[in-house]
Amino acid sequence: MRWRVWLATWVLSAGLAGAVEPLSLSLALAGAAASAFTGFLSYPRLYCLFAHCCHQGDGAQVQPVLQENLDKKLFGQHLARKVIVKAVTGFLNNSNPKKPLTLSLHGWTGTGKNFASKILAESLYKEGLNSKYVHQFISTLHFPHLQNLTQYKDQLQMWIRGNVSACARSIFIFDEMDKMHAGLIDAIKPFLDYYDELDGVSYRKAIFLFLSNAGAEKITEVALDFWRKGKKRTDLELRDVETTVSVSVFNNKNSGFWHSSLIDRNLIDYFVPFLPLEFRHVKMCIRAELESRGYVVDEDIVTRVAEEMTFFPKEEKIYSDKGCKTVYTKLDFYYDL
Structure with missing residues (x-):
């Protein structure tokens, strides 16, 4: 209702109220509201701040x-x-x-x-x-x-x-x-x-x-x-x-x-x-998961969880065979979630 009060005040201050019949004033107010809404819709970026829109940006x-x-x-x-x-x-x-x-x-x-x-x-x-x-x-x-x-x-x-x-x-x-x-x-x-x-x-x-x-x-x-x-x-x-x-x-x-x-x-x-993930990348995943859960990162736990993962090839053992896939469930063992 605030826009109606504002518009009526503006009309009165302009000295136009005496020349406008009550019904005409109501219609004018309604028309102004419709016009304002149409104008709102005509600016997609403004409208999409309040509604879910198909992406139009670059x-x-x-x-x-x-x-x-x-x-x-x-x-x-x-x-x-x-x-x-x-x-x-x-x-x-x-x-x-x-x-x-x-x-x-x-x-x-x-x-x-x-x-x-x-x-x-x-x-x-x-x-x-x-x-x-x-x-x-x-x-x-x-x-x-x-x-x-x-x-x-x-x-x-x-x-x-x-x-x-x-x-x-x-x-x-x-x-x-x-x-x-x-x-x-x-x-x-x-x-x-x-x-x-x-x-x-x-x-x-x-x-x-x-x-x-x-x-x-x-x-x-x-x-x-x-x-x-x-x-x-x-x-x-x-x-x-x-x-x-x-x-x-x-x-x-x-x-x-x-x-x-x-x-x-x-x-x-x-x-x-x-690329396949190395030991250091697995530790990064563990730290990120701890932070997302709101825990202080404990480097001892980070290392222990990473060491529980299995790595390949058999000789070099460089890459985690499951990437970071099971990191999240392994952390549950160390925390009462």
């Missing part, structure tokens, strides 16, 4: 948040951090991309693939994975039965078409690609290709993420070779790994990407390697 908006969260929370993955930040920022800065951004994240379990996709989603939408514009598919949950492959393809196409129609900047995350039935993911190939529109819908501003354990062996081979040659882990470049991973995934019969047209047609923009 890379300058997202880059600082994305960079900071990846630096603080994703340990031992200098390649993944660099590629994700540059790819996403560049894509968002392009007002007229030729195709959707498509990233395929590869590495052992516990190395941070899901964590990175969560951080990316949160950098665009404050609700993160819970946003109505972020859609997550888990192969063993959403596409379990081989006999339903045709049905899954139709449903997947309809789901993506409907959600991109509602929000051009939709994010689609496909987890457990190594467990997906071969041929299913090719159903979305038209949406990832270089088309302006398909049946009146443009998919060029959407983001697709694929998460997979496939290719992890090749990533480890490259990382281990670097270590044995005395090279720094951080000297490893994307070019040292990416081609090897893409070929490995394409030829892996146990991968959802087996002989996939998405790879054959070069529709995946980056194969992002997640």
Whole structure:
């Protein structure tokens, strides 16, 4: 009601009240309110401060948040951090991309693939994975039965078409690609290709993420070779790994990407390697978990938990075979939660 009081006061102070009938004044007030609300809606950035909107910002908006969260929370993955930040920022800065951004994240379990996709989603939408514009598919949950492959393809196409129609900047995350039935993911190939529109819908501003354990062996081979040659882990470049991973995934019969047209047609923009985690990275995960629970970091407990993890190869024992996957449950043993 405050706006009505303010507007009535303004009218009176302008000396116009005597010339306006009560009904006319009420209509004027109602019209002003409608006009103000329409004006409010005409400024998307203002409106979206109070409502959940499809992302309209550019890379300058997202880059600082994305960079900071990846630096603080994703340990031992200098390649993944660099590629994700540059790819996403560049894509968002392009007002007229030729195709959707498509990233395929590869590495052992516990190395941070899901964590990175969560951080990316949160950098665009404050609700993160819970946003109505972020859609997550888990192969063993959403596409379990081989006999339903045709049905899954139709449903997947309809789901993506409907959600991109509602929000051009939709994010689609496909987890457990190594467990997906071969041929299913090719159903979305038209949406990832270089088309302006398909049946009146443009998919060029959407983001697709694929998460997979496939290719992890090749990533480890490259990382281990670097270590044995005395090279720094951080000297490893994307070019040292990416081609090897893409070929490995394409030829892996146990991968959802087996002989996939998405790879054959070069529709995946980056194969992002997640390196196996070393002892020091596991300790970083433990410290971060302790801090998130509000505990003072006890370095003795940090070391003891890290030493309970198993490492490979058998001789060198450099890399954690579960990454940071079981760190959180192991901490429960030391604290009465």
